[in-house]
Amino acid sequence: MAEPYDPQQIEPRWQEFWARERFAAADTAKAKDLYMLMMFPYPSGDLHVGHGRNYILGDCLFRMFLMQGRKVLNPMGWDAFGLPAENAAIKRNIHPREWTIANIGRMKDQFRRWGIVYDWDKEITSCEPEYYRWNQWLFNRMLEKGLAYRGKSPVNWCPSCRTVLANEQVVAGGCERCGTPVEQRELEQWFLRITSYADRLLEGLDRLPDWPEKVKVMQRNWIGRSEGCDLRFVVEGVKEPLTVFTTRVDTICGATFVALAPEHPLVGRFRATAPDPDFGEFVDRLRNQTRLQRESEGGEKEGRFTGAHAVNPFNGERVPIWVANFVLMEYGTGAIMSVPAHDERDFAFATKYSLPIRLVIAGPGMGPDTVLAEAYTGLGKVVNSGPFSGLPSEEAIPRMGVHVEQHGFGTRKVRYRLRDWLISRQRYWGTPIPVVYCESDGIVPVPDDRLPVLLPTDIAFGNVDGNPLERSPSFVKTTCPKCGKAARRETDTMDTFVDSSWYYARFINPHIHDAMFDRERVRGWMPVDLYIGGVEHAILHLMYARFLYKVLSDFGMVPGDEPFSVLFNQGMIVSKSSITGRLEKMSKSKGNVVAPDALIARYGADTERVYTLFMGPPEKEAEWTDEGVLGAHRFLQRVWAFQDAMGGAKARAGDAAANERLRIATHRAIKRVNDDLARYHPNTAIAAMMELVNSISEAQKDASEGVLREAYETLLRLLHPFAPHISEELWLRTGHEGSLLRAGWPTYDAELLSRQRVTLAVQVNGKLRATIEVDPGLDAEAASAVAREAAARWLEGKELVKVVHVPDRMVSLVVR
RNA sequence: GCCGGAGUGGCGAAAUGGCAGACGCACGGGACUUAAAAUCCCGAGGAGCCAACGCUCCGUGAGGGUUCAAAUCCCUCCUCCGGCACCA
Numbered sequence: 001m002a003e004p005y006d007p008q009q010i011e012p013r014w015q016e017f018w019a020r021e022r023f024a025a026a027d028t029a030k031a032k033d034l035y036m037l038m039m040f041p042y043p044s045g046d047l048h049v050g051h052g053r054n055y056i057l058g059d060c061l062f063r064m065f066l067m068q069g070r071k072v073l074n075p076m077g078w079d080a081f082g083l084p085a086e087n088a089a090i091k092r093n094i095h096p097r098e099w100t101i102a103n104i105g106r107m108k109d110q111f112r113r114w115g116i117v118y119d120w121d122k123e124i125t126s127c128e129p130e131y132y133r134w135n136q137w138l139f140n141r142m143l144e145k146g147l148a149y150r151g152k153s154p155v156n157w158c159p160s161c162r163t164v165l166a167n168e169q170v171v172a173g174g175c176e177r178c179g180t181p182v183e184q185r186e187l188e189q190w191f192l193r194i195t196s197y198a199d200r201l202l203e204g205l206d207r208l209p210d211w212p213e214k215v216k217v218m219q220r221n222w223i224g225r226s227e228g229c230d231l232r233f234v235v236e237g238v239k240e241p242l243t244v245f246t247t248r249v250d251t252i253c254g255a256t257f258v259a260l261a262p263e264h265p266l267v268g269r270f271r272a273t274a275p276d277p278d279f280g281e282f283v284d285r286l287r288n289q290t291r292l293q294r295e296s297e298g299g300e301k302e303g304r305f306t307g308a309h310a311v312n313p314f315n316g317e318r319v320p321i322w323v324a325n326f327v328l329m330e331y332g333t334g335a336i337m338s339v340p341a342h343d344e345r346d347f348a349f350a351t352k353y354s355l356p357i358r359l360v361i362a363g364p365g366m367g368p369d370t371v372l373a374e375a376y377t378g379l380g381k382v383v384n385s386g387p388f389s390g391l392p393s394e395e396a397i398p399r400m401g402v403h404v405e406q407h408g409f410g411t412r413k414v415r416y417r418l419r420d421w422l423i424s425r426q427r428y429w430g431t432p433i434p435v436v437y438c439e440s441d442g443i444v445p446v447p448d449d450r451l452p453v454l455l456p457t458d459i460a461f462g463n464v465d466g467n468p469l470e471r472s473p474s475f476v477k478t479t480c481p482k483c484g485k486a487a488r489r490e491t492d493t494m495d496t497f498v499d500s501s502w503y504y505a506r507f508i509n510p511h512i513h514d515a516m517f518d519r520e521r522v523r524g525w526m527p528v529d530l531y532i533g534g535v536e537h538a539i540l541h542l543m544y545a546r547f548l549y550k551v552l553s554d555f556g557m558v559p560g561d562e563p564f565s566v567l568f569n570q571g572m573i574v575s576k577s578s579i580t581g582r583l584e585k586m587s588k589s590k591g592n593v594v595a596p597d598a599l600i601a602r603y604g605a606d607t608e609r610v611y612t613l614f615m616g617p618p619e620k621e622a623e624w625t626d627e628g629v630l631g632a633h634r635f636l637q638r639v640w641a642f643q644d645a646m647g648g649a650k651a652r653a654g655d656a657a658a659n660e661r662l663r664i665a666t667h668r669a670i671k672r673v674n675d676d677l678a679r680y681h682p683n684t685a686i687a688a689m690m691e692l693v694n695s696i697s698e699a700q701k702d703a704s705e706g707v708l709r710e711a712y713e714t715l716l717r718l719l720h721p722f723a724p725h726i727s728e729e730l731w732l733r734t735g736h737e738g739s740l741l742r743a744g745w746p747t748y749d750a751e752l753l754s755r756q757r758v759t760l761a762v763q764v765n766g767k768l769r770a771t772i773e774v775d776p777g778l779d780a781e782a783a784s785a786v787a788r789e790a791a792a793r794w795l796e797g798k799e800l801v802k803v804v805h806v807p808d809r810m811v812s813l814v815v816r
Numbered sequence: 817g818c819c820g821g822a823g824u825g826g827c828g829a830a831a832u833g834g835c836a837g838a839c840g841c842a843c844g845g846g847a848c849u850u851a852a853a854a855u856c857c858c859g860a861g862g863a864g865c866c867a868a869c870g871c872u873c874c875g876u877g878a879g880g881g882u883u884c885a886a887a888u889c890c891c892u893c894c895u896c897c898g899g900c901a902c903c904a
Contacts, residue, residue, distance in 0.1 A: 172901095214898080217820055221900055228904080246904060259904095299902060326902040336904050344817090345902055417903055538899080614840075616828060621897085628828070631840050637855090684830070687839035694839095697856095761835045766885050768835055804884050810834050814884045 002733075005640035007604020011725040015112050018724075023066060023741050024119040026073040028508050028518075032525045033071035036062060037504055039533030039541070040077045040124070043103040044084055047110045049594045049608065049624060050573035050586040056612050057570055057682065058532050059116040063721035064677055067745040073525065075507040076111070077124030078104050081132070081496045083161060083177060086429040086468075089461045096429040096461075100127060110596065115605045115724045124510050126499040127429070131506070133452030134516040135498050136434040138548075140445050147193045147551060148423075150443060154263075154329070155189055155422055156182040162465065163426040164189060166495060167419045168222075168540045189424040190433055190492065194547045198223050198416045200561070201546055210566040212619075215538040222539050224417025229401055231337065231410040233258060233310035235266070235321065242266060242310055242321075245332035245415060248342065249404065250396035253385035254360035255337035256350065258310045258321045259303065262286035263329035270306035270321075279304050279323075286325050301326055301349040312337075313409040314400075315386060324349060332415060340375065347375035360384050361393060421544065423495040428459060428468040430493030438480035438487040447481050453489070467491050500541055501548040504528055504563060516557070523559050531564040534572070542567070568680060571621040573612075583623055594624055606723035607633040613682035613722055635686075636726055638693050639719065642712055643733055645700045654704030662703045664756055665695035666711040670748035673718045682722065689718055714746050761810040762787040764794040780805040787811035 018024075038058045041051070058074070065072045078100075085096035092099070104125065111118065124131060142148040156165045158175035164187065169176040194201075202223055205216045228247035235242050244258065260267055262283050271280045282304050303324035310321050326345050327336055340350035340357040350357050359370055361380040368383040379393035388396055401412045424433065432453040434446040446453055456475040459468045469475055469491040480487040502516070508525045509518035533541075542564075549563040577584040578591035586593045599608050611632035615622040672688035696711050703711075713734060720727040720740045731740045755776060760783060762770040770790040774783070784803045788795060791813060798815035805811050 214820055218899055221819065224900090224903065226903075244904080248904080301902085324902095326904095328903070331903045338904085343904070345904080348902095415903085417900095535898085614828090620822090623828075625828080625841075627841050634855095635840085641855090683828095684839080687830075690839055759835080763834080763885065766883090771835065802884060804834090806834055806885095810885085812834080812884045 002640070002643050005637050005726070007606060007725065008601070010729045011113075011115065011600075011605055014725045014728050015115060017728075017739070018115075018117050018741075019112070021739065023739065024062070024074055024117040025121060026071065026075075026119050028073060028521050028525055030071065032073075034065060034530075035073045035508075035525055035528050036065070036530040037075065037507070037528045037532070039531070039537060040079050040500065040503060041107065042079045042082055042084070043100055043107055045103045045106060047107055047596065048586050049596055049599065049612065052114060052596060052608065053573055053612050053618065053622075054532060054534065054570050055111065055116050056114060056609050057568075057618050057680075059114070059724075060609070060613060060682055060721040061530070061677065061680075062117070063724060063741065064745065066741050067717070067720065067743070069744070073122075073508070074118060075122035075124070075510075076118035076120070077122075077503060077507065077510075078107075078126060079496065079500050079503075080104070080125050080127035081430045081493075081499055083163075083427060083429070086427060086461070089429075093461070095457070095459075097127065113600055113605055114596065115609065122507050122510050124503055124506055126496075126503065129452045129454055130513065131503075132431040132499065134502075134506070135431040135494055136446070136451045136453060137448060137516055138498075138502070138552075139434060139494070140448060140451075141555060142192060142551065143445050147196070149191055149193065150188060151191055151420075152186065152188040154184045155187050157185040157187075158182055161427075163467075164422060164424060166422045166497075168421075168543070189422055190435075190494075191420040191422055192547075194421045194544075195416060195418055197547050197550050198225065198418050199414075200550055201418075201543065204546060204550070204562050208562060208565075208567070211564075212535075212567060212569055215535065215542065215567060215569065218538045219543055222418060222543065225414060226416075227412070227414050229404050229410055230333065230413045231313065231404060233313065233337070236309050236311070236318075238266070238269065238308070242335055243333045243410065244335045244337045245413065246337055248339070248393075248397070249400045250382055250385075250388070250391075250393045251339040251342045251360050252312065252314050252337060252400070253388075254339040254341045254358045255312055255317075255319060256340060256356040256358055257319050257338045259324040259327050259336050259338050259346075259349070260306070260321065261327040261329040261334040262323055262325065264323075264327075264334045266335075267306070267323055270308055270323075274304060274307045276304050279306075283323060286323075299326075301345065301352055303349060303353065305353075313404075313407070320355075322349075322353075330419070331417065341372055342375055342377055344375045344377060347372075358384060421495075421547070423498060424492040425495055426467040426491075427493055428455070428461075430496055431498065432469070432475075433490045433492050433494055435490040436478055436480055436487045437490065438483060438485065440485065441480055441482045444480055444482050444487070450481065467493075469493070497541060497544045498548075501545045502552065504531075504545075505552070505558060519557055522557070526558055527560055527562060528564045530566045530568065532568045532570060535569040538569070568619070570618045573615075573622055573624050575624040586624075599629065603629060603633045604636075604725070606636055606726045609724075610635060610686060610722050614686045616683055617681060618683070619680070635690055635693065636723055638697070639715065639723075639730070640726065642696060642715075643730060645696075646705075646708060646712055646734070652705050654707060655702040658699050658702040659704050659707045662695055662699040662707050662711050663752065665692055665699075666714050667748040667752050669718065670714060670746045671753065674748070677721075685718075686722060689715060689722075692718075716740065717743060717746050758808045760787065760808070762791050763810060763812040764791050765814060766812070769794050776808050778807070780807075783807075783811050784813075787813060 038054055062072060062074045080100050085100045088099045089096045139148055156170050158165055158180055160178045160180035161175055165175060170182050174181050202225060205219060226247050228245055229249045230243050230245055232241035232243050267283055303322045306321045306323060308321045309318045311318055338346040340346040341359045342361050360383055362383045363376045363378050363380040382388050382391045382396045388400060404410050432455060434451060434453045436444045436446060438444050456472040458474055459472055461468060476489050478487055478489045505517045505522050505526060508521045512518050545563055550561045552558045553561040572585050574583040574585055575592045584590045584592055596608060607629060611629045614632055669688050669692035673685040676685035692715055716727045716731050717740060728740050757773050758776050760772050760774050761768055772786055772790045774786060783805050795815055801816050802814035
């Protein structure tokens with residue numbers, strides 16, 4: 001009898017073995033085979049079982065690929081810059097670097113204890129100068145091409161994190177990280193011109209069939225492309241024209257007023273002349289509102305007449321100009337032509353302020369004189385619009401667009417919701433933006449040969465306002481690279497999403513010192529063939545990475561223009577919160593974190609791995625339960641117990657039928673595990689292995705030694721990617737030398753499976769009436785004959801009208 | 817409001833046009849045990865009929881449709897989750 005299954009005794013030994021044998025080492029100097037990658041994590045410290053899902057799934061696939069003899073690059077690194085390190089520094093009075101490095105150590109250790117193997121020779125830590133200097137180098141290139149620029153605009157400011165944020169980092173009006181309502185501030189900041197790539201970012205999505213539809217839709221919505229016209233209205237008494245943007249130029253003759261955003265530059269001119277005495281006060285109130293405050297007003301429309309009028313270029317009509325709270329300065333031109341008949345907001349506004357509503361689009365069942373109870377926003381027939389009346393909207397839009405350009409009323413224009421990427425952060429723990437401000441030369445980039453601009457270490461962290469970098473005289477005070485005179489260094493650092501936008505290319509040969517990455521090898525190894533990570537990065541990371549990859553592509557530095565061929569989003573693991581009582585993502589504040597340590601001590605890492613992979617399809621959310629863990633453990637214990645039974649079968653010929661049954665079960669299991677892993681369904685692959693375990697159990701007493709051995713050793717090989725420690729240990733005890741990782745991946749005997757008798761379902765009028773065992777490959781006539789016999793009872797006295805035969809599956813008899 | 821995704825036993829789920837509920841959890845019964853745990857074996861969607869072997873009907877959120885055949889495809893609706901949201 002073997003001793004009881006004790007993971008504590010076997011797991012550490014194999015973990016050391018895999019590390020020592022460097023199974024994960026990939027030689028990227030050789031031709032590419034496969035590049036798989038998990039999104040590199042932020043080293044926040046301890047990992048819980050929810051984090052494990054991502055890495056365990058990746059390791060499972062990686063081990064299968066290795067067993068199949070593939071040469072796989074599977075690296076890991078650290079997205080090591082970021083605010084939590086800085087906050088920890090303030091709180092505990094240690095340097096962010098120290099905190100970060102300590103966390104990296106802990107997380108690496110956790111990976112090891114999970115039995116996860118990476119090619120650690122390729123490790124990247126993004127807070128190291130050897131990495132971040134290439135952020136600076138890339139910034140210089142983008143500056144040269146006009147893709148990086150300094151601009152003044154209203155930006156999102158998080159008062160808690162004390163930094164500006166990109167649009168993408170504002171969620172429901174609050175800071176993505178801490179939830180604090182974001183304020184608008186007019187600041188001069190650095191931007192990357194992602195909007196010039198908007199169309200290519202959209203178009204590229206169509207060439208990514210193996211990305212989840214959900215992610216592509218989210219990116220399309222975020223980019224928010226709309227085609228329309230910029231139209232110039234002449235404003236009475238004002239020289240420069242007022243430009244509005246519309247996607248519905250076919251409705252222009254229904255424009256009964258023009259509305260401006262409170263922040264619109266023209267608004268100031270009307271302060272003195274506007275008829276309402278509270279005009280100025282009204283405008284100031286709206287301007288001071290945060291986004292959140294505006295939203296909380298629940299869409300209530302509000303506005304004031306400016307006293308001024310504009311002229312509709314199409315029909316020469318004089319319409320009043322209003323200031324309205326629902327017009328956004330951030331989108332379009334900050335001014336709109338309002339068509340109450342065909343826009344819900346305009347309708348509500350016109351109703352409230354008794355402005356005229358004129359029908360110009362007749363929908364189904366409507367005529368030119370139809371009185372509307374609500375806005376009709378669909379397409380239809382143009383009416384009340386002079387020469388354009390009678391056209392359907394679909395035709396009117398392009399025709400009137402041409403008319404606009406021919407008569408100089410404006411231009412056709414494509415606009416996007418997407419804003420340029422604001423990368424300045426008023427924080428210490430990030431890549432310094434490599435720029436110097438000089439009295440005489442203005443903005444001067446730090447030349448490449450003086451990179452990296454290093455983060456200074458003489459920093460006092462504390463709960464004070466402003467970027468800590470501003471308080472480092474050695475950093476701020478510098479000289480102008482052009483004229484050599486005293487100058488001030490930029491103290492903002494880059495958004496850490498810059499770091500994660502190109503790291504995958506550096507992984508291929510990360511120790512290169514004279515370049516951002518090894519262009520030759522990158523040409524051979526990009527794109528990433530399989531990218532695994534959480535859906536929370538659907539917009540932020542995945543769009544920035546696609547953008548910078550396209551930039552690098554334009555620089556001729558990378559092949560193709562999409563970095564990730566296949567994207568797999570694993571679902572979250574949730575568990576019941578002791579605070580809210582609901583299923584929540586694991587977090588300390590929700591009191592529902594399951595830490596791996598106790599679990600591994602009690603049941604072993606293999607149990608956690610098997611349970612994690614068995615919980616459900618990995619792309620779906622799954623609930624962690626302690627009972628489920630037990631089931632996974634029992635499964636491994638049953639596998640462990642087989643080592644005794646194998647001895648009992650020595651030199652036995654066994655029962656022929658039992659032998660046959662077990663062989664079929666074995667080969668069916670191989671096929672199913674293969675098929676299921678190929679479609680990323682480890683859950684059903686494990687179910688297939690459980691069935692094989694059941695079959696081996698049944699056959700233990702009467703199958704031959706050879707057949708039992710084949711079944712058992714096949715099981716160990718199939719099991720390896722899921723439960724690597726126990727499978728290696730049992731493989732060794734079975735008398736094999738060396739690692740299962742080099743033992744090859746089992747293949748199934750297709751011929752054996754194809755000659756098995758099959759069960760035919762027999763239906764009569766769509767209802768299952770019998771099942772019959774037949775030889776495979778039975779033709780329609782023969783199948784129909786046996787089916788008629790089996791279902792004779794239901795055919796009596798009826799006329800057989802039709803027979804449908806699905807080979808080896810079913811016969812459907814239709815009777816009257 | 818718009819856009820996506822989902823809804824199947826007590827629970828996690830499987831089956832993507834062809835035998836609904838594989839596999840597992842929890843549960844019930846039995847074996848082993850002084851006992852318990854562990855382990856092993858058996859049972860199980862619901863309703864009804866039968867002494868029994870078995871048989872019948874119903875059943876994948878609701879309703880309709882296509883089909884010999886629908887969890888799966890189509891239409892209408894409901895609920896939940898996620899994303900975007902005064903985007904002109």
